[in-house]
Amino acid sequence: MSVLLIAEHNNKEVRPFTYNAITAASQINEDLHVLVLGHQADDVTKSLSEVPNVKKVIHVDNEIYENYIAENYTSAIIKHAENYSHIVSSANTFGKNLMPRIAALLDTSQVSDIIKVISEDTFLRPIYAGNAFATVKSNDKKKCVTIRPTSFDPADKSGGSAEIIKSDPAEASSSTKFLKKEEVKSDRPELGTARIVISGGRGMQNGENFKLISDIADKLNAAIGASRAAVDAGYITNDHQVGQTGKVVVPDLYIAVGISGAIQHLAGMKESKVIVAINKDGEAPIFSVADYGLEADLFEALPQFLSELNKLNTIQK
Amino acid sequence: MKILVAVKRVIDYNVQIRVKEDGSGVVTDNVKMSTNPPDDNAIEEAVKIKEAGKAKEIVAITIGEEKAQETVRKALAVGADRGIHVKVDNVIEPLAVSKILKKIVEKENPDLVFMGKQAIDDDCNQTGQMLAALLNWPQATFASKIEVKDNVLEVTREIDEGLETIEVNVPAIVTCDLRLNEPRYASLPNIMKAKKKPIEQINASDLGVDINPRIEQIKVEEPPKRKAGIKVASVEELVQKLKNEAKVI
Numbered sequence: 393m394s395v396l397l398i399a400e401h402n403n404k405e406v407r408p409f410t411y412n413a414i415t416a417a418s419q420i421n422e423d424l425h426v427l428v429l430g431h432q433a434d435d436v437t438k439s440l441s442e443v444p445n446v447k448k449v450i451h452v453d454n455e456i457y458e459n460y461i462a463e464n465y466t467s468a469i470i471k472h473a474e475n476y477s478h479i480v481s482s483a484n485t486f487g488k489n490l491m492p493r494i495a496a497l498l499d500t501s502q503v504s505d506i507i508k509v510i511s512e513d514t515f516l517r518p519i520y521a522g523n524a525f526a527t528v529k530s531n532d533k534k535k536c537v538t539i540r541p542t543s544f545d546p547a548d549k550s551g552g553s554a555e556i557i558k559s560d561p562a563e564a565s566s567s568t569k570f571l572k573k574e575e576v577k578s579d580r581p582e583l584g585t586a587r588i589v590i591s592g593g594r595g596m597q598n599g600e601n602f603k604l605i606s607d608i609a610d611k612l613n614a615a616i617g618a619s620r621a622a623v624d625a626g627y628i629t630n631d632h633q634v635g636q637t638g639k640v641v642v643p644d645l646y647i648a649v650g651i652s653g654a655i656q657h658l659a660g661m662k663e664s665k666v667i668v669a670i671n672k673d674g675e676a677p678i679f680s681v682a683d684y685g686l687e688a689d690l691f692e693a694l695p696q697f698l699s700e701l702n703k704l705n706t707i708q709k
Numbered sequence: 710m711k712i713l714v715a716v717k718r719v720i721d722y723n724v725q726i727r728v729k730e731d732g733s734g735v736v737t738d739n740v741k742m743s744t745n746p747p748d749d750n751a752i753e754e755a756v757k758i759k760e761a762g763k764a765k766e767i768v769a770i771t772i773g774e775e776k777a778q779e780t781v782r783k784a785l786a787v788g789a790d791r792g793i794h795v796k797v798d799n800v801i802e803p804l805a806v807s808k809i810l811k812k813i814v815e816k817e818n819p820d821l822v823f824m825g826k827q828a829i830d831d832d833c834n835q836t837g838q839m840l841a842a843l844l845n846w847p848q849a850t851f852a853s854k855i856e857v858k859d860n861v862l863e864v865t866r867e868i869d870e871g872l873e874t875i876e877v878n879v880p881a882i883v884t885c886d887l888r889l890n891e892p893r894y895a896s897l898p899n900i901m902k903a904k905k906k907p908i909e910q911i912n913a914s915d916l917g918v919d920i921n922p923r924i925e926q927i928k929v930e931e932p933p934k935r936k937a938g939i940k941v942a943s944v945e946e947l948v949q950k951l952k953n954e955a956k957v958i
Contacts, residue, residue: 519830529927
């Protein structure tokens with residue numbers, strides 16, 4: 393049977409992690425269909441139809457899908473579920489909110505946040521903040537799976553020409569209303585997909601000092617991350633949080649500044665290819681995962697770091 | 710209004726996890742256990758709503774082995790009125806947990822059910838959403854702010870892009886983020902008083918729900934270790950290493 397992937401989008405563009413989820417979904421079964429629930433989201437369906445891994449796009453257009461409400465999405469997805477062996481989505485706040493609602497109605501025990509597809513029914517997933525990996529086999533007839541996007545490469549975006557079929561909406565929920573979304577706009581790369589991430593922790597001492605981080609981020613075209621301590625202290629907004637309950641990032645270079653390295657933070661970044669830690673406490677646990685550790689006062693080290701970067705002739709962007 | 714709050718006993722968040730050599734799981738013997746951190750936020754929020762005069766009763770529920778009761782006792786010490794302990798012998802999956810909670814909701818008729826957004830042991834992030842589905846109630850997940858209005862809740866949710874605000878009709882399920890509030894500590898007199906508050910014990914097997922596992926855990930292993938790094942002496946050396954050795958800038 394085929395796999396149904398639930399697309400995440402904003403009615404204009406496909407959200408990037410959908411492409412990572414497509415890669416994982418097509419490893420489960422090559423007959424991959426994508427469901428787009430949206431309002432005037434023709435650009436989204438067109439983009440997805442051009443992904444070579446996608447065999448069919450199902451498009452449901454209705455104003456009840458203009459904003460993402462799990463209750464409304466679920467009733468539409470359940471209508472299509474009988475034709476599929478697997479329902480999948482990315483394991484970000486989109487898929488985490490949605491998939492269990494679907495799974496419960498299908499009487500399926502969901503497999504959350506997989507990092508590897510071993511076979512159609514067997515997956516690898518991290519538990520205990522990534523301090524253990526569990527190999528699990530789902531014995532449910534229909535499987536609901538969410539995918540840790542950073543563990544899979546994004547799928548190619550062009551070259552395909554999947555058929556787009558229209559489908560009818562399902563009933564809307566009258567008990568949930570969308571009020572507003574406060575999105576933080578930034579010209580920087582997205583935290584989840586950036587090649588370089590520089591993060592600040594409690595050691596930054598206040599929000600203004602994050603300027604030291606953002607200057608370097610500008611130079612390196614990096615995304616800015618933060619520990620939970622820094623977000624809780626109000627230095628920076630929640631969408632920057634890296635960790636067990638924040639975002640999981642796997643950049644080529646992760647620079648942790650003034651972050652001690654609690655288990656919960658390591659869970660969100662320790663798969664990064666190269667890790668740099670700058671901390672004045674030489675015993676900080678962050679050094680245990682760092683490829684390059686610099687024991688220094690960040691208020692001296694960061695300006696120096698910027699001036700050393702300025703001396704380089706070329707910087708990879 | 711009546712609020713049911715679900716709490717789970719997990720390995721304490723500060724404990725360094727050790728994987729068993731036979732690959733059957735992680736070591737839990739002689740390991741410090743405590744309440745799943747965001748479940749503490751769920752209790753705190755319920756207590757604050759009650760203190761504001763908007764709720765009459767808070768019932769704390771846990772599902773687990775005998776010792777899981779400790780988490781209910783802790784909830785009673787910070788302000789829950791009574792407790793329920795549903796006894797199960799083995800670890801059960803979120804789907805089974807939500808089926809048990811549905812039975813309890815049908816018996817207790819709460820207006821709201823609160824719980825943490827995710828348990829820090831299995832990291833599943835499923836139970837609240839599943840319970841909402843089984844009850845056909847609205848769900849407000851990853852809540853960092855809750856405003857109780859007449860028969861509706863306005864909930865601010867932490868999402869990848871920032872914050873989202875939704876309105877849900879009561880009855881509703883809310884799963885709580887760590888940023889929702891600052892959980893209080895129980896005072897000694899309240900800990901003593903909590904010992905007298907009732908905890909009803911129920912055997913899961915008496916509830917008539919299927920709690921058999923659907924997922925086989927084949928093995929649990931340690932994640933691959935990172936190779937040891939080095940300390941650099943200066944910023945200059947760091948930049949040179951990143952440029953010429955790691956080749957990432």
